[in-house]
Amino acid sequence: MIQNKIKITLARIINHFGYDLHRIPDPFIDQKNLIKGITGPVIFDVGAHHGQTSIMYSKLFKSGLIYSFEPYAESFKYLSTKVKRYDNIKPFNVALGNKVGKSKFYINPSSATNSLLPTDAKAPQIWGDGLLESTDQTEVDVVTIDSFVKKYEIKRIDILKLDTQGTEYQIIEGADMAFSEARIKVIYIEIITMPTYIGQKELHEVLHIIHAKGFKLHNFYNYSIINGKLRQLDAIFTYSGDSPSADF
Numbered sequence: 001m002i003q004n005k006i007k008i009t010l011a012r013i014i015n016h017f018g019y020d021l022h023r024i025p026d027p028f029i030d031q032k033n034l035i036k037g038i039t040g041p042v043i044f045d046v047g048a049h050h051g052q053t054s055i056m057y058s059k060l061f062k063s064g065l066i067y068s069f070e071p072y073a074e075s076f077k078y079l080s081t082k083v084k085r086y087d088n089i090k091p092f093n094v095a096l097g098n099k100v101g102k103s104k105f106y107i108n109p110s111s112a113t114n115s116l117l118p119t120d121a122k123a124p125q126i127w128g129d130g131l132l133e134s135t136d137q138t139e140v141d142v143v144t145i146d147s148f149v150k151k152y153e154i155k156r157i158d159i160l161k162l163d164t165q166g167t168e169y170q171i172i173e174g175a176d177m178a179f180s181e182a183r184i185k186v187i188y189i190e191i192i193t194m195p196t197y198i199g200q201k202e203l204h205e206v207l208h209i210i211h212a213k214g215f216k217l218h219n220f221y222n223y224s225i226i227n228g229k230l231r232q233l234d235a236i237f238t239y240s241g242d243s244p245s246a247d248f
Contacts, residue, residue: 027188027221030236032060034186034218035158039063042156044145046096046171047163047190049112051079051089057159058086064158067148071095071140075111096164097142098173107136115165116142117197126194126231144174149183156183163190166200169209179213187215187237194231216240 035041041064045054048068057066068083068091070076076093083089095103095116103116110131123132148154157178162168168189178184187210193203201209207217215237224232 041158043159045161051082094141096171098170103142105138105140106134117166117199120195122195146177159186161188166197169201192232
């Protein structure tokens, strides 16, 4: 019953954007199918943490090149060790955002929840105690997608995976050139839908931001539900071929 209510709610939201929701398949199989035929795909794993997803991409796309981004020093050390034997994974100890420079970084009991954004006071009620209550702060280097692709002469990003604990929209803001030149083909993004970080965007805002870049929703995945309410999900978007626009 609860799952059906969630699906109905999601269907209403995405129908507002002209989409339809039919099934919830495997997001990685879908990504593989969406870029089928591309030789040597380029993948950005942003918010790589300990490298689980980077390794999955490495195995899924054996001819691919994975750029793996993790700003937190301890997690990056673990990531670097774990991906060392994968020749097609390149780890970088930086955060991606909407400007180049230094930024405060909030360290939480669960390193997977670390963020450039401070924790919302309501987060423990939604996710439980001992996960998001910040215990320390540090400073990390931040670059934009546009500055990174220019520096490393990257011509395209076939898959842009974003899992950065509420700052995904900032990364999109820092990729104006990449989007305007249609360098990005597929976006795989985590979207938090309940108060977790101060400054995160609402679901409809994220949909609007990505749609305005010329992308269309492919599907939703991996629902996380608490007390009958949606608190997080993943989504895949594909470039529609239309010119990016702020208007619907």
